[in-house]
Amino acid sequence: MYPASSTQSRLIMMRYARGAVPAQVVGVHLLVRGPLDLDRLREALVALVRRHTILRTNYALAESGEVLAILHQYEGPDLFELCGETGLSDVRDIGDHVNTLLGRIVDRFTSPDRHSILQAVVIPHVADLHSLVLAIDHIAVDERSKAVLQSELAVLYAGEGDTLAEPHPYDAAGVRNTFPEIDEVAGLRDLLTPLPPRFLPSPDPRGEPGSFRPVMATRTLGAAVRERMEASSRRHRCTRFVLHVAAVMWALKQFSESDDISLVIPMDTRRRPQDFDTVGFFQNLVLLRSRSPRAAGLGGTLEECRSLVRDAFGRRDYPIATLMAAARAERGSVPCRNPLYQVALLYATENVDLGWTLDGVEVTPVELDFPEAPVELSVYLTESPSDTEAMLVGAAGALDAGDLDRLLGSWREAMRELTGAHPAGAASEPADQLFGSSTR
Template identity: 30%
Template sequence: MTDDEVLVFPASFAQRSMWLENEINPGRPTYHVLAALRLRGRLDTEALRRALNTVVDRHEALRTVFDLDEDGPVQIIGPAPELDVPVTDVARGDLEAAVTAEVTKPFDLYRGPLVRMRLLRTAPEEHVAVLVMHHIVTDGVSSALFVAELTACYGAYLRGEEPGLPPLEIQYADFTMWQHENLRGEKLSGLTRRWQRRLDGAPPLRLFTDRPYPAEPTFAGDTHTFTVPAPLVSRLDALARQERATAFMVFLAAFDVLLSRYSGQQDITVASPTAGRTRPELAGLIGFFVNPLLLRTDVSGEPTARELIGRVRNNCAEAFDDQEFPFESALELLRVQRRSTAGTPQVQAMLVLQNMPVPELRTPDLVIEPLRPDSKAASYELALDLEPDDETGYRAFLEYSSELFDAATVTEMAAEFVTILEGIAADPDAPVSTKPVDRQPMPWSEEPAQPAADVPYRAPQTPIELELHEMFCELLGLERIGVDDDFLDLGGDSLSLLQLRNRVRQEYGVEFPVRELFGRVDIDGLARRVLERLLAQDENGRSPQSSPNEEHP
């Protein structure tokens, strides 16, 4: 690529979903991926800046921004920006707040850059490097690769050498094109049928929360840290081997029981990420590959621990066989069957078991220690992250929505989880109790789904209705649509709603906030809103005010 060359490619399925989420809730820090390093010793900030820019220049994903064309979100890959590494002096007592402030700064997906680094200096030879990337260009594995390459480049520049990183066989855009070629036709249809069968009738998880669900969530969160002791882990590993299962499957079985006790439900669906690197040439590439799977478990009938692990094992094996199915497509299957509005969360809990070895980070005159600061944001109502530790067994991080749960409740949940694991290890042939805890469910803000009522056909009549009818038909692949027919009921999805918004903007020069479209959308109502905005433009002599995230061409 030359210095002024720009390449445009379709977004990957994961990027498309993340782009849409950002359009619905712009600037959410839950979409930010943080890597923090404590640096002790003599630091060469210029060598660090060069190392950062070398890694960004090496990986096209890190110099990518996004836009929307007629077919959907696209990657726009340009020359590498010249990034700086500012240094800020911070008192040790203010360090956590300073990290949080850096993590929560919004990214602009249209303009970039989508990676930044800041040094927080707490003493002359003590810094915390805060590396933040938007999730649309990275994931957990990629962040570890970034830190390893950053360290290698920094060491090389200190020695006066050029970094000896191995050449990349492909870039993220090559993976994207392969994914679009591979996931179509009968293969995609088969994956869709199998996941539709797995998820048919899966209810949303309604946890017993301490407070009602907010009408407008802020995604504020916190994290409770605890351990799963090493002796207990050894017994669980032995049980997993006996049952031809993995440690992850045992932990998932216990997490399902925990969620059942704190919801009163016995049909539990949990999201869990897979690396998404299904080809060997992707191993050293930075990008957004992770693809969560929806793992559904029936905990009813008072199964023994062995029986429950067997159910989880069989469900996981099937899901892993079909792990290429995009997470966004699985969520859309749930949304359609639940008749939810676009943008409504479909999964409330996640389980992550870390299995990547921690790279050894060494440079001359510098001791590097990875940190895990709390971003104070929650992607899910509950997310359990387990990391192996040679001394303690597993370090566990239970991230939770602080809008819904008190810290004391989550501490109780963590203790309950360990108790469930101890019971499984002590007597795998005893029934596992899913008796609900003594709590009352809080009111749920969304009404239960109702079957769609037959709407009498009314033909479009006004010029705006006729033009919108043509847009609806083209986007939905239909020939006739009544002005009272709901866009989503007709087969529209979140992405096609955004395409509709762009078509309306191009045709009429009016803007709609994304959230305004994520309810009921029909030709009659949309025509009225378009007309109202056109009249407002005439009266004011200018376009209605748009939000900063919606002013892009």
């Protein structure tokens, strides 16, 4: 037993906050076609958990309020579960079945006697067709860690575990855990003064049932946009990420008719070389706040975003929980999911879930439903050489399908302007030729 790191403590304490989600679980649904060897799979999962101490660690609150990490010697009895055969063969029916099952799995993560941080459930459907559902407590993995687990599970299932290097255990004492007060960090107090406005409707997560039911919309931009973004980043002398942040900020300004927009982005806080091969959660949420007036145009927002992203990177490991506590103290008892922010922007340069493989079978990731919107709006941007996709997940009590479509429309126009796809006065191509969308 040892004191949890500041990041681990934040994730645990968030679950006890008023109106918070009681569990944060990374879920993966893999459809496996072919002769899946269940004994080999179970042995591989056991070996994976024994390799990484973070997968054998759970957490408790001391009487003092301190979060304690409890390391177990072996994997828990709930690591692997084999369900009865469903007889299903249609992918949509299988997806619905797994989404229902996942709710039960997630409930286990709120149980006080839970042991395993990783839980695997295998569901046979018909001959040579299985679902493998992996549920991992978010406190144990970020995207980089998930990629490590993917590659190691493939090696272990293939029976080649002796080729793996010794893992670096997660060291809670080795990450930064001591931070100065808000007023001692340049720019932090200004970031919170006055508190960021709540520019989206703010439903009460406890008093309005269904207010955080997810509403989703997606839009894809096609492969050509990546090349245009590369050219635009060279022209504007900034990264593609800065361009994406500016486009989202501008879309939110247009949608909300507000000049003062804020959002959080997850940033990797790894600093030591060994941390990049370590399974653990090394992310922190960083607050970005744009106050560039709409009258200054998208160019003004882009120029501001250069410094916003640079400054955010410099304080990427400053605990978001400290800023949230300050916001909560000032807002008082106003009911809300989060007192500091309403929007989260999650950016990725690849879909990590496409990397799951197992020897001798075909593995296909299946999209899981979001059981609940974590905040009023989450913006998922995935950029790859083949496509760029935006997925919006809104809370039903704050945004409806029409709102999400309007937001995507504003984002699309910002992307066009930033990439020079539609110079002023140029003839407009039909939107659906370059930008497809769907709402549900």
